[in-house]
Amino acid sequence: MDLHAGYPYSLVRYGLPFNYPRLDHNLQTDVLIAGGGISGALAAYYLTAAGIPVVVADSRTIGLGSTCASTSLLQYEIDVPLVKLSRKIGEKNAATAYQLCYRSITELEDICKKIEAPFFDRRDSLYLASYKKDLEWFKQEYTMRKSLGFDVTYWDEVTVKEKMGFDAPGAIYSGMAAQTDSYMLTHLLHQHSLKNGARVYDRTTITDIAHKRNGITAQTSEGYMIKAKYLVMATGYEASQYIREPLLQLRSTYATVSEHLDIESCCWYNNCLIWETRDPYLYMRPTKDKRILIGGRDEEYYNPSRRDKLISKKGRELKKDFNKKFPHIRFIPEFQWTGTFISTEDGLPFIGNYPAMPRTYFALGFGGNGITFSQIAAEMITEIILGKKNPVQKMFAFGRGK
Numbered sequence: 539m540d541l542h543a544g545y546p547y548s549l550v551r552y553g554l555p556f557n558y559p560r561l562d563h564n565l566q567t568d569v570l571i572a573g574g575g576i577s578g579a580l581a582a583y584y585l586t587a588a589g590i591p592v593v594v595a596d597s598r599t600i601g602l603g604s605t606c607a608s609t610s611l612l613q614y615e616i617d618v619p620l621v622k623l624s625r626k627i628g629e630k631n632a633a634t635a636y637q638l639c640y641r642s643i644t645e646l647e648d649i650c651k652k653i654e655a656p657f658f659d660r661r662d663s664l665y666l667a668s669y670k671k672d673l674e675w676f677k678q679e680y681t682m683r684k685s686l687g688f689d690v691t692y693w694d695e696v697t698v699k700e701k702m703g704f705d706a707p708g709a710i711y712s713g714m715a716a717q718t719d720s721y722m723l724t725h726l727l728h729q730h731s732l733k734n735g736a737r738v739y740d741r742t743t744i745t746d747i748a749h750k751r752n753g754i755t756a757q758t759s760e761g762y763m764i765k766a767k768y769l770v771m772a773t774g775y776e777a778s779q780y781i782r783e784p785l786l787q788l789r790s791t792y793a794t795v796s797e798h799l800d801i802e803s804c805c806w807y808n809n810c811l812i813w814e815t816r817d818p819y820l821y822m823r824p825t826k827d828k829r830i831l832i833g834g835r836d837e838e839y840y841n842p843s844r845r846d847k848l849i850s851k852k853g854r855e856l857k858k859d860f861n862k863k864f865p866h867i868r869f870i871p872e873f874q875w876t877g878t879f880i881s882t883e884d885g886l887p888f889i890g891n892y893p894a895m896p897r898t899y900f901a902l903g904f905g906g907n908g909i910t911f912s913q914i915a916a917e918m919i920t921e922i923i924l925g926k927k928n929p930v931q932k933m934f935a936f937g938r939g940k
């Protein structure tokens with residue numbers, strides 16, 4: 539599958555920081571993780587921390603799936619707002635999903651501290667109401683989040699203007715958000731897990747999987763066999779080939795990053811992450827090296843040649859969108875890219891067993907905040923493998939809501 543094109547900023551900035559071998563022999567382990575992007579790296583981190591031997595096999599060079607294309611905002615907000623999610627899956631489940639994502643940001647912060655990864659920056663986040671007609675549900679959204687104890691403040695039109703300098707009918711300002719670099723975090727997680735005994739292979743494709751009652755046997759494209767007690771499928775958007783039901787909606791999204799801004803005070807109120815209620819939404823954040831990263835302008839299809847032709851046009855549109863809000867900031871685009879992504883009907887990930895594949899657990903963090911979902915999946919799957927029951931997992935199961 540063609541996951542991205544153009545110049546993803548993380549990849550340009552960090553290149554190939556570490557090398558991993560290609561698998562050239564048969565082996566045996568407790569858990570085989572197919573896919574070594576952020577989801578696979580987090581799964582390997584939790585499993586090795588629990589003392590479980592793991593092997594990671596990725597068909598690409600590590601990180602070159604969707605992970606390197608990510609714009610790496612860490613937000614607890616799911617693509618489907620809490621009020622709307624409550625209507626879909628019930629208030630209690632929706633609250634649990636939001637609480638898990640809220641906690642996930644602190645959990646990722648702790649992980650970064652433990653592995654000494656300098657790729658976690660706390661940020662506040664500003665969620666803008668794009669239209670006046672959004673205000674009714676938007677105010678309910680604020681009240682619901684507040685009642686869950688989340689650190690949120692409501693901004694009316696006047697406050698938005700005063701603090702940000704642009705117009706919006708209202709906004710929710712959240713004190714719980716962060717930014718990372720999912721590509722570098724993936725590498726540093728693997729480096730940490732390697733020290734804890736994990737084995738990580740790239741350019742190693744799992745082609746055939748035999749599922750038995752007491753384990754799995756996977757074959758690689760070069761004919762080597764990996765025997766494991768369990769298989770974790772962290773194959774990102776390419777997991778769709780293993781799932782029979784049409785669960786997944788493929789879309790294309792775009793991002794652009796500006797030149798380095800050579801100014802003292804960059805860029806706006808608390809340099810918060812900014813996004814909005816409009817669908818598709820526009821989002822932006824200043825990077826640590828004083829650039830501005832903007833994303834959005836999604837298209838409702840997966841067609842790499844159509845998608846890629848639009849990179850420059852979408853870059854220009856994103857710049858225009860940005861300058862409507864911040865006309866005084868000179869945004870000169872330097873790198874632009876596009877990526878495929880998947881959204882689910884309820885905005886939630888798929889985590890757990892797929893009935894047709896025994897002893898196999900999927901870690902599919904779909905949606906705009908895939909990284910927090912990857913963390914939740916990694917922790918949950920580790921618990922399942924350790925034999926702990928997790929009632930919440932049902933919410934993320936295949937076939938939910940049927």
Ligand SMILES: Cc1cc2nc3c(=O)[nH]c(=O)nc-3n(C[C@H](O)[C@H](O)[C@H](O)COP(=O)(O)OP(=O)(O)OC[C@H]3O[C@@H](n4cnc5c(N)ncnc54)[C@H](O)[C@@H]3O)c2cc1C
Nearest residue numbers: 573575576577597603604605608610611744774877908909
């Ligand atoms: C432009 C863009 C911006 C985004 N911005 C954000 C954001 O701001 N915040 C956020 O939280 N999320 C964001 N996301 C989503 C986020 O990037 C993804 O959720 C995340 O990277 C998925 O990671 P992953 O490890 O599951 O998948 P991937 O990184 O795609 O890794 C899966 C790996 O599995 C491997 N694989 C597949 N099949 C096999 C096989 N048979 N054998 C072996 N290996 C296999 C692939 O080679 C791949 O490397 C964004 C996505 C895009 C495209």
